[in-house]
Amino acid sequence: MIAEVIIDSRAKKLNRKFDYKIPDNLRDLIDVGSRVLVPFANFKTLEQGYVIKIKEKTEFEVKEIAGLDENLSQYKVELARWMARKYFCNVSECIKLMLTPGTRSKETGKRIQDKKVNFIYLTDKFRENLNSVELLRGEKQKKAIEFISKNEGFTIPEIMELADVSRETINSLIKKDFLKIEEQKVDRNPLALKRKEENKKLKLTDEQQFAYNKITKAIEDKRFEEFLIYGVTGSGKTEVYMQLIEEVMNKERGAILLVPEISLTPQMLDRFIGRFGKEKLAVLHSKLSIGERHDEWIKIKENRAKIVIGARSAIFAPLENLGMIIVDEEHDNSYKSESNPRYNAKEIAEKICKQENIPLVLGSATPDISSFYRAKQKDITLLKLTKRANNSNLPEVEIVDLRKELASGNKSMFSQALYESIKENLKNKNQTILFLNRRGYSTFIICRECGYTMKCPNCNISLTYHSFNNKLKCHYCGHEENIVNKCPSCGSDKIRYFGTGTQKLEQEIKKIFPEARTIRMDVDTVTKKNSHEEILNKFKNENIDILIGTQMVVKGHHFPKVTLVGVISADSSLNIDDFRANEKTFQILTQVAGRAGREKLPGKVIIQTYNPDSFPIEFSKKQDYELFYKTEIELRKQLKYPPFCDIIVIGFSGEDQNEIIKFSTLVHNMLKTNIEKYGINVFMPMPAPIDKIKNKYRWRIIAKGSVTEEVTIVINKCLQNFYDLGIGKKTNISVDINPNNMV
Numbered sequence: 001m002i003a004e005v006i007i008d009s010r011a012k013k014l015n016r017k018f019d020y021k022i023p024d025n026l027r028d029l030i031d032v033g034s035r036v037l038v039p040f041a042n043f044k045t046l047e048q049g050y051v052i053k054i055k056e057k058t059e060f061e062v063k064e065i066a067g068l069d070e071n072l073s074q075y076k077v078e079l080a081r082w083m084a085r086k087y088f089c090n091v092s093e094c095i096k097l098m099l100t101p102g103t104r105s106k107e108t109g110k111r112i113q114d115k116k117v118n119f120i121y122l123t124d125k126f127r128e129n130l131n132s133v134e135l136l137r138g139e140k141q142k143k144a145i146e147f148i149s150k151n152e153g154f155t156i157p158e159i160m161e162l163a164d165v166s167r168e169t170i171n172s173l174i175k176k177d178f179l180k181i182e183e184q185k186v187d188r189n190p191l192a193l194k195r196k197e198e199n200k201k202l203k204l205t206d207e208q209q210f211a212y213n214k215i216t217k218a219i220e221d222k223r224f225e226e227f228l229i230y231g232v233t234g235s236g237k238t239e240v241y242m243q244l245i246e247e248v249m250n251k252e253r254g255a256i257l258l259v260p261e262i263s264l265t266p267q268m269l270d271r272f273i274g275r276f277g278k279e280k281l282a283v284l285h286s287k288l289s290i291g292e293r294h295d296e297w298i299k300i301k302e303n304r305a306k307i308v309i310g311a312r313s314a315i316f317a318p319l320e321n322l323g324m325i326i327v328d329e330e331h332d333n334s335y336k337s338e339s340n341p342r343y344n345a346k347e348i349a350e351k352i353c354k355q356e357n358i359p360l361v362l363g364s365a366t367p368d369i370s371s372f373y374r375a376k377q378k379d380i381t382l383l384k385l386t387k388r389a390n391n392s393n394l395p396e397v398e399i400v401d402l403r404k405e406l407a408s409g410n411k412s413m414f415s416q417a418l419y420e421s422i423k424e425n426l427k428n429k430n431q432t433i434l435f436l437n438r439r440g441y442s443t444f445i446i447c448r449e450c451g452y453t454m455k456c457p458n459c460n461i462s463l464t465y466h467s468f469n470n471k472l473k474c475h476y477c478g479h480e481e482n483i484v485n486k487c488p489s490c491g492s493d494k495i496r497y498f499g500t501g502t503q504k505l506e507q508e509i510k511k512i513f514p515e516a517r518t519i520r521m522d523v524d525t526v527t528k529k530n531s532h533e534e535i536l537n538k539f540k541n542e543n544i545d546i547l548i549g550t551q552m553v554v555k556g557h558h559f560p561k562v563t564l565v566g567v568i569s570a571d572s573s574l575n576i577d578d579f580r581a582n583e584k585t586f587q588i589l590t591q592v593a594g595r596a597g598r599e600k601l602p603g604k605v606i607i608q609t610y611n612p613d614s615f616p617i618e619f620s621k622k623q624d625y626e627l628f629y630k631t632e633i634e635l636r637k638q639l640k641y642p643p644f645c646d647i648i649v650i651g652f653s654g655e656d657q658n659e660i661i662k663f664s665t666l667v668h669n670m671l672k673t674n675i676e677k678y679g680i681n682v683f684m685p686m687p688a689p690i691d692k693i694k695n696k697y698r699w700r701i702i703a704k705g706s707v708t709e710e711v712t713i714v715i716n717k718c719l720q721n722f723y724d725l726g727i728g729k730k731t732n733i734s735v736d737i738n739p740n741n742m743v
């Protein structure tokens with residue numbers, strides 16, 4: 001038998017199939033989806049490959065498969081091939097997302113080993129000897145034996161802790177052959193240290209019940225239907241998810257719940273553990289160690305876990321007998337991968353749900369414009385939750401015009417209104433969240449004499465001043481340098497620092513409100529494994545008055561005592577060069593506002609802006625998504641932006657700018673001749689807005705039109721032609737449809 005194998009090769013962009021003979025000893029084991037090891041070219045080591053087809057014979061002289069690694073279902077292989085076409089990438093890159101993490105690391109060639117732990121048991125010798133207790137020396141040994149007789153299968157540290165005996169005591173009992181050690185495999189469990197606090201099922205509100213019934217019907221009918229739960233912040237979406245998952249579990253099926261990386265908070269997991277226990281739950285996210293990820297994956301594969309909660313890549317979790325997929329905060333950027341393979345987890349979810357005949361549930365307080373449009377077109381069933389579930393009211397929102405503040409002589413970061421409110425809140429011992437979407441201290445440094453700005457030597461981007469280590473830092477490549485007192489260009493000492501980041505905000509707060517206890521959450525403070533969690537817990541439990549942070553503070557958190565939310569500047573996302581600028585601004589303002597007044601205490605939100613009349617800001621005052629949607633969708637229609645059209649971005653990057661120009665021109669011509677006839681407009685190659693990152697120049701071609709199946713095929717062909725010419729080895733090329741980030 002012959003296998004068609006795609007090689008996961010070091011040679012780039014090699015979506016090619018090679019034939020290999022299946023050796024007799026592997027004949028029954030190898031199937032479509034197997035990951036195998038094969039000899040390739042003149043490489044000294046074996047290469048990994050994926051079997052995509054089995055056939056009787058081949059016309060070529062072929063080598064033999066050398067070994068078998070792991071098997072995937074045929075359906076997963078088909079999914080990978082579909083992805084490769086849709087997202088213009090290698091099949092092997094897609095298959096990798098579906099295999100057990102850490103089973104074979106290309107870099108080290110090592111496999112993740114099972115974790116083994118030593119457990120202590122009584123020996124037969126001890127059990128059978130009736131006088132053995134009399135042979136024990138001293139109280140300590142008696143104490144240890146007494147504990148172990150009742151609690152076999154504990155570890156030495158556990159026994160030391162619980163029975164309050166020393167390691168020596170246990171060791172001497174082992175020497176006497178009264179105790180024995182047994183090594184057993186255990187899971188590395190990210191939830192191991194969590195305690196279960198009962199989370200009782202709540203009686204659903206009428207709106208929740210309506211949504212629940214609709215979706216339950218689809219679960220029972222085993223049919224694909226896509227739902228959008230559009231529910232204001234705090235409307236009880238999570239409660240609905242939990243009850244739906246219970247329904248799925250009652251039917252002996254499993255569920256995947258996708259959440260944005262950042263909302264995978266301990267609070268959220270606690271609710272699920274409280275409802276379902278730890279045993280049936282698996283979590284998958286990037287903060288897990290590779291060992292934990294491996295063991296969680298195995299737990300799912302072996303059917304021990306029935307509920308998978310995870311970030312984007314958890315959509316590939318190997319759950320058998322799936323009953324439903326939920327995508328929470330479905331508008332979130334993180335569901336789309338911005339590096340190869342550039343897949344969108346929502347699209348993958350849809351594909352899987354259709355295949356399995358199960359419902360797909362999207363949820364958000366500020367749905368993606370395209371999702372809401374599809375709901376309006378009746379492509380998706382819309383389910384609304386208009387009220388907060390616990391009867392708290394949505395907060396009152398005040399918009400402050402910073403132009404007026406400036407005119408009245410207030411040059412500080414805080415408007416009069418925000419200043420007064422923080423003061424009031426401190427007096428009342430309630431909590432405040434201050435949101436600013438830029439980290440660091442000053443965001444650009446300029447010479448007043450000649451206009452020179454300090455830029456990163458590797459990236460065409462301004463450096464940010466960080467006060468904690470007194471350095472200038474590039475947020476794209478991590479480059480750091482010392483602060484300067486003289487202009488590197490003209491020698492003048494008139495260097496000025498402009499722009500405000502979270503570090504400066506924190507310092508200002510400390511200056512104005514010295515009695516306030518503050519904590520800051522941004523990429524610079526969230527560096528260690530759990531510090532995100534730690535900061536949130538501290539804020540919740542340790543009488544901290546003010547939480548200062550970037551968008552990390554925006555998502556999903558529930559702090560009963562937060563009654564004031566201040567947005568220092570609403571304008572930063574408004575001015576980005578991106579068709580989603582309005583959408584992003586409205587979403588972030590609504591989400592951050594939703595953190596205020598979530599329980600009995602009423603909430604207040606103050607939004608500071610230089611653009612009080614722009615509609616995303618105006619509508620965020622009323623927190624009226626539908627009003628915002630009506631204006632935005634009209635604009636999109638007029639300007640031909642998604643969902644009325646797709647934006648195709650073909651990116652080129654590399655160290656040789658001349659080569660990039662040459663190849664982008666070539667690709668431009670290729671595309672013009674091949675896809676313009678499908679109504680796609682192809683624009684000239686241009687440098688990207690940030691035209692150099694990490695010493696690589698960046699150019700791009702933008703094309704606009706409807707990306708149909710046909711167009712996808714043609715673009716794939718163009719790319720293949722391009723690689724076939726054997727050129728562009730130094731130039732990286734990527735294709736992305738409606739990317740999150742247009743810079």
Ligand code: ADP
Pocket residue numbers: 202203204205208231232233234235236237238239240388389390558
């Ligand atoms: P969302 O996910 O929409 O932000 P949550 O599910 O977190 O909302 O609910 C917000 C708050 O309302 C939580 O404290 C939750 O316990 C409470 N809640 C949710 N559903 C109900 C209900 N049916 N009855 C009472 N309280 C509820």
Ligand code: ZN
Pocket residue numbers: 447448449450451452487488489490491492
């Ligand atoms: Zn200068």
Ligand code: ZN
Pocket residue numbers: 456457458459474475476477478479694
């Ligand atoms: Zn840089």
